[in-house]
Amino acid sequence: MRRAAIEPGLLDEVRTRLGTGPAARTGAGPDEADVADALRASGRVLGSDALRDLTRAARAELTGAGPLQPLLELPGVTDVLVNGPQEVWVDRGAGLERTAVDLGTPAAVRALAVRLAAVAGQRLDDAAPVVDGMLPDGTRLHAVVEPVAPAGAVVSLRVLRQAAFTLDALAAHGAVPRAWAGLLRALVAGRANVLISGGTGTGKTTLLAALLGLVPADERVVTVEEARELAPEHPHVVHLAARRANVEGAGAVGLTDLVRAALRMRPDRLVVGECRGAEVREVLLAMNTGHDGGLATLHANAVEHVPARLEALAALAGMPRDAVAAQAAAAVDVVLHVRRERGRRFVAEVGVAGRRDPGELEVRAAARWDGRAAAPQVADAVAWARLEGRWGPW
Incomplete structure (x- = not known):
């Protein structure tokens, strides 16, 4: 499951525009319409399909789980676990399965963990190397970084079920x-x-x-x-x-x-x-x-x-x-x-x-x-x- 890539420069531009938009002034997080408006305001010519894909990619980077977001959206997924850059696992109810997701380097995994902590309103650094929080969509976040996790960072995400079983x-x-x-x-x-x-x-x-x-x-x-x-x-x-x-x-x-x-x-x-x-x-x-x-x-x-x-x-x-x-x-x-x-x-x-x-x-x-x-x-x-x-x- 691939998601459209978004250029770092465009992402920074969208982040800046959202920082001065209505959602930032009211304290609410940007929704999909806010992100789409910020992309249109960048001046780039985008078709409807490209705009939709980039909107989802930008929102995943800004308020979601970034490269892990597609895994969280898979049907039946209850947990997404990151042990290292090339060690990303999911649980879809039948035990843990290793995925093909590559997060790059240990530094990139740590950066992702720190950003997720910030999205959850928490601090994650050398002074506070353990965090437990919740992302805006209700996903439960637990992450640890060095020196507690020698691998650089370990991230655990638990999906909140939106529909309750009777x-x-x-x-x-x-x-x-x-x-x-x-x-x-x-x-x-x-x-x-x-x-x-x-x-x-x-x-x-x-x-x-x-x-x-x-x-x-x-x-x-x-x-x-x-x-x-x-x-x-x-x-x-x-x-x-x-x-x-x-x-x-x-x-x-x-x-x-x-x-x-x-x-x-x-x-x-x-x-x-x-x-x-x-x-x-x-x-x-x-x-x-x-x-x-x-x-x-x-x-x-x-x-x-x-x-x-x-x-x-x-x-x-x-x-x-x-x-x-x-x-x-x-x-x-x-x-x-x-x-x-x-x-x-x-x-x-x-x-x-x-x-x-x-x-x-x-x-x-x-x-x-x-x-x-x-x-x-x-x-x-x-x-x-x-x-x-x-x-x-x-």
């Missing part, structure tokens, strides 16, 4: 067994507090968005995320995203502060895109103080490992183990574990939270699915009976 669509794609579709609907309708666990890239956010699409339209959903990824099909969603400190080290707004703020915004559903730190204390407290129907995700290898993960995160907030067990056992109803195998993402386990003894939390796998069998299997009859007794019939 639960029916996930079932049709084999990501959810049809036998569990009724259960998931019952959990949302019954205002169960649900945790979605899994590894990186297993589809936690995709499943979360599908569940939010089942929330009644007259309920207010407030989401809290480190970087905005959720795009549920729901008419009343308020998005809150964390903010990193500026170059002076001021202005940071963390997830803990956002969870507290969300609770003051009259949420019918509190949703945390991913629990990865001390904010888990606020989430558990919220679920224990009348904010039922909450949903959150966290990293874990299986439903049985969720207690250890919660304990580790809550320890960052100074919570002792017995307090975590007491809060989590009363707050969390069900854990849905998602897995990725051979390029397929699917809900692999349904777990039920409880207490093994007064000071220990446990999550028991009630049922499991390998992603291929016609129907999932009950793994623990007692735990499955608890599910059916509380949330059934479905």
Whole structure:
């Protein structure tokens, strides 16, 4: 997939014109029409096809991912990874594939990483060699440069899905067994507090968005995320995203502060895109103080490992183990574990939270699915009976 090349001189001219245009005065980024107008104003004679191609090329260089933009636009791409000038990889759902994209030299890769960081409103240099941000189109950016990355620069881009999958669509794609579709609907309708666990890239956010699409339209959903990824099909969603400190080290707004703020915004559903730190204390407290129907995700290898993960995160907030067990056992109803195998993402386990003894939390796998069998299997009859007794019939 080739994109029209744009001369450096013309690109500089377009950048200068955009810098004095309406978009710059209002603080908005240039859209495709702004870039096309700047190209026409350059005085060059361009046909309609050439203008369209150069407009896309210029916009990719100015506000997009430059030579990586065509990869981000490929159907099904979830990640674009750059390990070096000739090491560019993509993930289209079936594992990583090496591409033929050549970025030139290590210096060129570093320059691209620095420019992407600037587009995301971040700083990337020797003094601040790690950056995590978001491009204007919602693409998640993570980049590191020397001395952290001896290769010069390493860039990771994660594509924001513009269209959310519905639960029916996930079932049709084999990501959810049809036998569990009724259960998931019952959990949302019954205002169960649900945790979605899994590894990186297993589809936690995709499943979360599908569940939010089942929330009644007259309920207010407030989401809290480190970087905005959720795009549920729901008419009343308020998005809150964390903010990193500026170059002076001021202005940071963390997830803990956002969870507290969300609770003051009259949420019918509190949703945390991913629990990865001390904010888990606020989430558990919220679920224990009348904010039922909450949903959150966290990293874990299986439903049985969720207690250890919660304990580790809550320890960052100074919570002792017995307090975590007491809060989590009363707050969390069900854990849905998602897995990725051979390029397929699917809900692999349904777990039920409880207490093994007064000071220990446990999550028991009630049922499991390998992603291929016609129907999932009950793994623990007692735990499955608890599910059916509380949330059934479905």
